[in-house]
Amino acid sequence: xxxxxxxxxxxxxxxxxxxxxxxxxxxxxxxxxxxxxxxxxxxxxxxxxxxxxxxxxxxxxxxxxxxxxxxxxxxxxxxxxxxxxxxxxxxxxxxxxxxxxxxxxxxxxxxxxxxxxxxxxxxxxxxxxxxxxxxxxxxxxxxxxxxxxxxxxxxxxxxxxxxxxxxxxxxxxxxxxxxxxxxxxxxxxxxxxxxxxxxxxxxxxxxxxxxxxxxxxxxxxxxxxxxxxxxxxxxxxxxxxxxxxxxxxxxxxxxxxxxxxxxxxxxxxxxxxxxxxxxxxxxxxxxxxxxxxxxxxxxxxxxxxxxxxxxxxxxxxxxxxxxxxxxxxxxxxxxxxxxxxxxxxxxxxxxxxxxxxxxxxxxxxxxxxxxxxxxxxxxxxxxxxxxxxxxxxxxxxxxxxxxxxxxxxxxxxxxxxxxxxxxxxxxxxxxxxxxxxxxxxxxxxxxxxxxxxxxxxxxxxxx
Numbered sequence: 001x002x003x004x005x006x007x008x009x010x011x012x013x014x015x016x017x018x019x020x021x022x023x024x025x026x027x028x029x030x031x032x033x034x035x036x037x038x039x040x041x042x043x044x045x046x047x048x049x050x051x052x053x054x055x056x057x058x059x060x061x062x063x064x065x066x067x068x069x070x071x072x073x074x075x076x077x078x079x080x081x082x083x084x085x086x087x088x089x090x091x092x093x094x095x096x097x098x099x100x101x102x103x104x105x106x107x108x109x110x111x112x113x114x115x116x117x118x119x120x121x122x123x124x125x126x127x128x129x130x131x132x133x134x135x136x137x138x139x140x141x142x143x144x145x146x147x148x149x150x151x152x153x154x155x156x157x158x159x160x161x162x163x164x165x166x167x168x169x170x171x172x173x174x175x176x177x178x179x180x181x182x183x184x185x186x187x188x189x190x191x192x193x194x195x196x197x198x199x200x201x202x203x204x205x206x207x208x209x210x211x212x213x214x215x216x217x218x219x220x221x222x223x224x225x226x227x228x229x230x231x232x233x234x235x236x237x238x239x240x241x242x243x244x245x246x247x248x249x250x251x252x253x254x255x256x257x258x259x260x261x262x263x264x265x266x267x268x269x270x271x272x273x274x275x276x277x278x279x280x281x282x283x284x285x286x287x288x289x290x291x292x293x294x295x296x297x298x299x300x301x302x303x304x305x306x307x308x309x310x311x312x313x314x315x316x317x318x319x320x321x322x323x324x325x326x327x328x329x330x331x332x333x334x335x336x337x338x339x340x341x342x343x344x345x346x347x348x349x350x351x352x353x354x355x356x357x358x359x360x361x362x363x364x365x366x367x368x369x370x371x372x373x374x375x376x377x378x379x380x381x382x383x384x385x386x387x388x389x390x391x392x393x394x395x396x397x398x399x400x401x402x403x404x405x406x407x408x409x410x411x412x413x414x415x416x417x418x419x420x421x422x423x424x425x426x427x428x429x430x431x432x433x434x435x436x437x438x439x440x441x442x443x444x445x446x447x448x449x450x451x452x453x454x455x456x457x458x459x460x461x462x463x
Contacts, residue, residue, distance in 0.1 A: 275405070293353065
């Protein structure tokens with residue numbers, strides 16, 4: 001008992017350390033040390049209010065895997081099919097020509113009313129059905145595509161005029177009008193998808209895939225490259241262009257690229273870095289292609305061979321390890337590393353452009369080829385569409401999956417397959433009607449880039 005009292009007193013008289021006013025820590029735990037300055041700085045940044053709306057928008061369009069090749073083919077059938085049916089419904093050109101001849105006799109008011117009535121009818125029969133297919137009727141894509149193919153087949157067999165049956169395909173006009181319709185279709189679908197992608201009614205599988213895969217929006221930038229290459233000055237073998245003229249033609253794209261960069265940064269607009277990079281965008285890609293085309297001038301006869309060499313070499317580089325770097329999150333402070341997706345994909349898009357120039361030259365602008373008529377053009381377009389689709393499937397299965405982010409060989413073949421499928425369906429217009437461009441097509445053709453920029457500005461203001 002005495003020993004117990006002595007031990008208690010000695011413990012109570014033992015000197016103790018001065019403690020701070022903080023509450024005592026739990027037994028067995030060390031006292032918490034203040035965090036290092038770097039962590040304090042990071043915590044200070046996290047304490048600031050974040051743009052949660054921007055983060056949610058970025059997450060809404062991120063980590064997507066795309067759709068299937070069959071659905072891409074179905075969607076690529078619907079858009080040109082409604083254009084063909086609309087042109088067939090307009091009748092022959094006699095009515096259009098009679099209206100044009102009597103334009104001076106008609107009062108101005110009636111001429112304006114007729115124009116806007118035709119424009120409204122084009123909207124109801126083309127724009128509205130396409131918009132519905134890409135939104136509320138997305139689950140009925142295959143049924144709609146099959147129905148349109150069946151309807152077009154029946155009309156082709158039973159409702160061709162006697163004049164066309166006697167004249168045949170050789171006496172029909174060449175594919176210039178069909179190419180114009182195709183380019184308008186590309187701009188129309190692109191504008192509708194850009195507007196709809198940020199809404200839940202637009203299926204996520206149609207949006208751009210994160211790394212590998214194919215949504216319908218993945219084909220947008222590639223389709224623009226092909227559509228411009230098929231009718232470019234190089235495809236028409238117009239090479240007499242000074243450096244000043246080339247610079248003047250490229251400068252608007254560079255200006256638009258910097259304008260988009262400054263506008264998105266100024267309003268803290270959501271930008272998915274994995275698409276092109278931190279600073280890169282669609283207009284810089286088009287600018288880079290134009291610069292390479294101006295510096296390295298190749299005759300359109302040899303553009304196809306050079307394009308295939310560029311695409312094959314770039315695919316070998318990707319398969320050697322570049323693809324792993326491009327899909328990784330590795331970035332340093334260098335401008336190329338910050339924009340690696342946009343910078344390295346230039347090689348793929350340039351090869352795509354060269355291949356498109358060669359095809360445009362041989363199909364539409366090569367006057368030296370003998371026996372050139374609509375029949376041979378239509379056959380070549382259909383054969384090319386099937387060939388590109390087969391190559392896309394083979395490359396996607398055995399070489400590397402389709403990736404818009406890298407613009408690999410499989411992606412290039414898929415873009416050509418989808419675009420030539422659209423052109424091949426539009427060639428069916430000549431079976432029944434000589435009808436030229438619709439009012440909607442003429443409105444877009446007068447200023448295609450201006451129409452696209454107007455839609456982008458409208459979409460940007462809404463978002």
